[in-house]
Amino acid sequence: MAVQKPRGLQKEQPVLWLGMVGFAPAQRKSIEAAVARAAGSAQWRVCPFGDADGWWVNGAKCSITEGGRLKVAPGLPTEHTLRLELPEVDRPLAFAEPVAPANLEALCVFDPGAEAAIHATLGRFEKWLQPVRVRFALGAMLLARDTEDRRGTYHLSHRSTLLAVVDFQQGMAAIAPKAQPPDLWEATWEKRPSAAGLPPQGFKSSTITELAWTYVRRTDRDMLPPRYRTEKIYYRHVPRVPMRQLRDSQLMLLRELSAQPGTLQSLFQRTAVPLPQLAHDLACLYYAGSVTTSPETIEPGNDGNSMGLWPESVASTGGGDRSRQDLTAPAILERRPRPTPSTDG
Incomplete structure (x- = not known):
């Protein structure tokens, strides 16, 4: 028996994240504006370099060290010198022309001053990130299905x-x-x-x-359930996703909750993470099964230390009856x- 897609399900374009390094403020601002105007199979937004799906590097700021690493000089006062082992890069990488090292084999280069070239490079990244876009679509359909x-x-x-x-x-x-x-x-x-x-x-x-x-x-x-905006939130267990997928802000949030539960507002005060991002991070952790508003469902002794999330000195919230179902967790993920x-x- 064939079952059609869930009623009311709307096709969405995923948000894909772009990290940039080595660009001067004016150049970066120009590139970000061109990225915002791109029309493709995804919505592109700039984010911290380590959290990105794809990386753009200013080729003029690059050099190759004696050990064969790629070294990228900072372009902003807040950036640090970046060193990359190119064979270990696990995401799309493009270099803005001109590329300084003559011995750098850059597979993808673009003209940062040409909007058409910027959009074409984003299009190449979207093809390379097809698996992510496919998982996004399937994830949307899974969450839209009736119980x-x-x-x-x-x-x-x-x-x-x-x-x-x-x-x-x-x-x-x-x-x-x-x-x-x-x-x-x-x-x-x-x-x-x-x-x-x-x-x-x-x-x-x-x-x-x-x-x-x-x-x-x-x-x-x-995607954050309304009760998470008003009730106290507790750490439940380590996220059931690969640790490399967690952002720094999500790791910080998990560390805070493992030490002490809190409301959304108190977590904002403790972390200084903007409320919209904090709510988004909590939604991700909710669907990873890591947070709850039901303290009786916390898994005893599961404070994240076994996964090396934070120093051993961080306390666990502990306690609870594991036999009770956590009614605050997504049913399909239990x-x-x-x-x-x-x-x-």
């Missing part, structure tokens, strides 16, 4: 092509390597026997939690998934 449809196994197909397999029982999903976001948005959902939850070879696996995280982190919608290789989100 009764969040059970069992589903195959998502478009024009007779299988695009994804979703196994709610195991908390897992797998996506075809050539799946495209437009096709996924139009896919039909067919409920299948539980034995059909094993994806075909070559499909890329993610947990449902990671897909939800990818969507919440990249949507402009307010099952403990089987181990799987993690993917970036």
